[in-house]
């Protein structure tokens with residue numbers, strides 16, 4: 001067993017690794033991350049995760065529900081640390097897995113992966129408490145500076161099950177943590193948004209409302225982006241300074257998160273029911289409306305933006321005709337919010353019309369292989385949400401004092 005595998009085993013049991021091993025790990029991680037562009041290219045299948053916030057036992061539950069590494073490819077959209085009591089173990093485990101399986105683990109930066117924020121919201125204190133010095137916090141912050149700002153997922157299928165017939169028109173499937181299907185939504189040509197479909201449905205029934213093929217052969221009236229376009233993953237959202245994905249690629253990201261500007265906005269912004277741009281109550285980043293998302297997706301050949309950053313009680317929330325989704329992966333946030341968590345599974349397109357090879361460099365989002373799928377335009381990737389609850393109380397050694405929940409951070 002290599003030293004790295006030993007470290008992974010130790011961290012999986014929620015025991016910190018020695019300081020010199022952290023130093024070595026962070027050094028190796030930085031050498032890997034420095035080679036990645038600001039926007040990492042990832043090929044489906046991949047499971048997309050939102051905020052973790054140091055809830056180590058719930059991260060273990062996430063792996064149990066979503067599949068273990070390296071059997072499942074993961075993309076974590078930041079906010080690994082702060083709030084929870086095990087930021088150190090959570091982040092170091094993810095970092096070990098990144099170094100051990102670099103092509104199967106993608107980590108992008110959240111607004112909490114910052115010196116200033118971790119000093120206030122728990123990670124700094126946790127490192128000091130567990131090591132007696134700030135060295136480990138410093139090593140981790142040096143890694144934060146090298147994390148990518150976003151990812152582009154290519155090659156996601158418009159049907160959920162591999163090898164499924166072309167008339168399998170399931171667009172959204174929601175599963176519980178045992179893997180049972182809670183609800184299933186077919187593709188519909190109508191203008192009704194998928195969130196409306198979700199809201200209107202009786203979540204205890206499994207049904208397909210329309211005749212077979214209804215959605216798959218529908219018009220493109222419900223889609224505003226490229227129907228077979230890529231999925232952009234980013235922690236917070238969009239920026240008024242960024243109208244193309246290529247502009248994200250030009251940012252000098254290897255620094256502390258600035259207080260303003262494009263890099264700050266990508267990590268801090270939120271979608272909202274407004275027109276255009278608005279001021280954010282967080283004091284950093286912006287609010288942005290449906291029109292902003294739809295124009296951005298269209299211009300950049302995107303079918304969907306996946307982001308994290310906001311607590312949603314149901315674990316995920318699609319907005320703006322399914323042009324953007326919030327994924328939240330910290331169940332019972334801060335051990336008190338009572339929410340469930342979710343991960344988003346995107347399956348691999350095996351239809352032969354959209355296979356992409358992973359490359360190490362940045363590739364064009366719409367290059368090579370994107371052709372109109374058989375059966376006409378579709379509304380982007382099929383999505384399977386796995387919803388899960390917090391790990392059982394007896395699986396964790398829980399300190400008595402709960403951290404303060406703060407909606408805005």
Ligand SMILES: [Mn+2]
Nearest residue numbers: 079110111309
């Ligand atoms: Mn955040």
